[in-house]
Amino acid sequence: MDRSDRAPTGLGRRGRRLSDEETAQRMLEAAMAMISRTGLTVSLDHLSFEDVIREADVARSAVYRRWPYKDLFFSELVTELARAAIPSTADTEAIIGLIKRVVGEHRDRLDTSQGRHALLVELFRQAALQDFQALYGSAEWRTYLALHATFLSLGEGGLRERIQEILARSEHGFITRVAMAWEHIATLFGYRLRAELGSTFETVATLVSATARGLILMALSTPDLADHRVQAQPFGATTSADWSLPALGIAGIAVAFLEPDPTIDWDSQRVAAVQEAVNSLTMPPP
Numbered sequence: 597m598d599r600s601d602r603a604p605t606g607l608g609r610r611g612r613r614l615s616d617e618e619t620a621q622r623m624l625e626a627a628m629a630m631i632s633r634t635g636l637t638v639s640l641d642h643l644s645f646e647d648v649i650r651e652a653d654v655a656r657s658a659v660y661r662r663w664p665y666k667d668l669f670f671s672e673l674v675t676e677l678a679r680a681a682i683p684s685t686a687d688t689e690a691i692i693g694l695i696k697r698v699v700g701e702h703r704d705r706l707d708t709s710q711g712r713h714a715l716l717v718e719l720f721r722q723a724a725l726q727d728f729q730a731l732y733g734s735a736e737w738r739t740y741l742a743l744h745a746t747f748l749s750l751g752e753g754g755l756r757e758r759i760q761e762i763l764a765r766s767e768h769g770f771i772t773r774v775a776m777a778w779e780h781i782a783t784l785f786g787y788r789l790r791a792e793l794g795s796t797f798e799t800v801a802t803l804v805s806a807t808a809r810g811l812i813l814m815a816l817s818t819p820d821l822a823d824h825r826v827q828a829q830p831f832g833a834t835t836s837a838d839w840s841l842p843a844l845g846i847a848g849i850a851v852a853f854l855e856p857d858p859t860i861d862w863d864s865q866r867v868a869a870v871q872e873a874v875n876s877l878t879m880p881p882p
Contacts, residue, residue, distance in 0.1 A: 619658040623669065624676045626652035631677065632735055645669065671755055674746065678762040681740045690730075692877050694722055695781075699874045706867045709856060714834040716785050716854075720847040721839060724808075728842035732812050732822055740766075741809060774801035784873060786866075788857040800853050807845040 614622070627648045645666040649659050663669040698719050705711030731737045747759040775797040782788065782797075789795060815821040825838040831851045860866065 614654060614658060616658065616662050619652075619654045620662050620672075622652040622654050623648055623659060623662075624673060627669075627673050628677060628680060631739060643670075674743075674750070674759060675755070675762070677739065678743055678747070678759045678766070681743050681763065681766055690726060691723060691777075694726060695719060695877060696874055698722060699871070703871065706862075706870060709862070710832070710834070712785060712862075713832045713856070716787065717831045717833045717847055717851070718837075719781075720850050721833075721837065721843045724843040724846040725840040728808060728811065728822070728840065731808060732815055737812065738816075741813065771798055771801045771805065774805060778804070782854055784870065784877075786857050786860045786862065786870075787854040789853055790855050793853060795853060800849060803849050804846050807849065808842060811842055811845065 627643060630643065630648065630651060648669075649656055652659075659669075663672070699706075699715065702711075702715050702718070705715040743759075743763060747756060747763065750756040750759065778800055779797040789797065789800075793799075811821065821841060824841055826844070827836055828839045828844075829836040830839065830844065831847050
């Protein structure tokens with residue numbers, strides 16, 4: 597039989613011998629793809645080195661030439677995961693759709709101070725639950741949270757310091773994006789930070805993020821928390837409704853830190869301008 601008629605082998609599919617750098621890249625990409633499907637656990641024990649080699653479709657000899665011990669591979673993998681771990685904020689399109697829907701259903705509330713406050717509370721009630729449900733079901737977020745626990749288990753030294761530095765940069769970028777979104781919404785509805793708290797929107801974003809993450813971690817082991825609701829009328833809401841734990845926590849932070857801006861004159865032109873702004877709403881770029 598001519599060689600060209602034989603069934604293709606793995607080496608045949610690759611077509612050529614991969615360089616060490618190409619082998620390394622394919623191994624890391626394969627492992628990260630495997631983790632992205634399920635999320636990272638606190639350790640990497642669930643990830644089989646041999647399974648990664650098979651999924652990457654690379655030669656074992658090339659892999660062991662690059663990483664004589666699998667621990668060396670996992671150290672490099674953790675670094676790559678940390679670099680890629682840029683947590684997404686809420687689905688911008690979904691949030692904008694929610695704002696437009698809620699404001700559209702309650703346009704009359706923009707006419708009074710009490711109505712605007714109730715409208716903002718209702719937005720937080722619905723948006724907090726929507727964000728929580730999206731993050732709770734996200735393998736990306738489970739990986740990001742697990743990385744913070746994983747790097748603490750690393751021995752003292754360069755690798756641990758490198759992972760901590762990478763995660764710190766990622767965290768700063770995430771908090772900045774959340775803070776920009778909160779400031780954008782607060783300004784739109786005529787609210788400002790309470791001066792006596794001496795805080796910034798980054799402070800608010802940090803507390804909101806900590807609340808959401810804590811509830812996500814708790815709900816992973818206690819799923820009932822994700823579905824828990826209370827019938828309530830808190831924070832100046834004008835009607836009673838089902839409140840989730842994320843909504844109670846995050847709306848509570850909003851009410852504690854935000855107040856109506858007294859310098860804004862809510863005349864008919866202002867109300868019309870806000871309605872128009874909501875209709876054409878876009879969030880700040882990341």
